[in-house]
Amino acid sequence: xxxxxxxxxxLFLDKNLSFQVSYKQNFNDSSNLxxxxxxxxxxxxxxxxxxxxxELIINKNQMFRHDLExxxxxxxxxxxxxxxxxxxxxxxxxxxxxDFFSITNCxxxxxxxxxxxDNFYIKKIKIDFVNQKIKKIVYEDLFERISTIxxxxxxxLDKKVSFEPELSDKTEKIFLN
Numbered sequence: 001x002x003x004x005x006x007x008x009x010x011l012f013l014d015k016n017l018s019f020q021v022s023y024k025q026n027f028n029d030s031s032n033l034x035x036x037x038x039x040x041x042x043x044x045x046x047x048x049x050x051x052x053x054x055e056l057i058i059n060k061n062q063m064f065r066h067d068l069e070x071x072x073x074x075x076x077x078x079x080x081x082x083x084x085x086x087x088x089x090x091x092x093x094x095x096x097x098x099d100f101f102s103i104t105n106c107x108x109x110x111x112x113x114x115x116x117x118d119n120f121y122i123k124k125i126k127i128d129f130v131n132q133k134i135k136k137i138v139y140e141d142l143f144e145r146i147s148t149i150x151x152x153x154x155x156x157l158d159k160k161v162s163f164e165p166e167l168s169d170k171t172e173k174i175f176l177n
Contacts, residue, residue: 004098004113005106008129009090015132017042018157028146038151040091044163047087058088059163066165073165074174081176086122086139101125 018041025034036049047056057064063076063085089097098104100120101113114124121142128136137149167173 004104006094009094020155020157021151022153023151025149039161064165071170072172076176
């Protein structure tokens with residue numbers, strides 16, 4: 001067994017405490033394309049997609065999944081739920097990756113994590129780096145669905161970005177533990 005190595009992700013995060021980046025995500029079993037932005041400000045994280053129109057916000061010990069079209073906000077207070085979000089693992093607490101995978105294989109340009117522990121919902125994940133920035137993430141879930149996320153246009157964080165869900169009077173709140 002190879003020791004778990006998250007040094008490339010940690011180096012990226014150490015050099016990029018606060019940023020925004022555009023992304024596009026596609027799936028091997030669908031023609032749907034998700035387009036959006038990821039915002040990071042130290043331990044706060046927001047993933048916004050314009051299609052479907054939703055956002056994932058991780059702020060302190062809470063996670064919010066906000067479907068902006070359905071006006072539905074799901075609030076997770078359990079750390080277990082937060083820990084199982086790929087965005088959280090990659091952009092906030094990469095050392096937790098070692099809790100979920102037993103095999104690591106890193107090269108100059110990429111890291112591959114596989115052989116999940118305790119039926120973790122991701123079977124394997126590969127992260128490609130260019131100039132010490134994450135450029136591509138490919139992961140396969142337990143249902144053998146493969147997701148590819150391309151990251152591009154890294155920029156300084158726009159200080160107007162809020163890490164709180166913006167709610168209307170019609171927003172339905174659902175609390176999960």
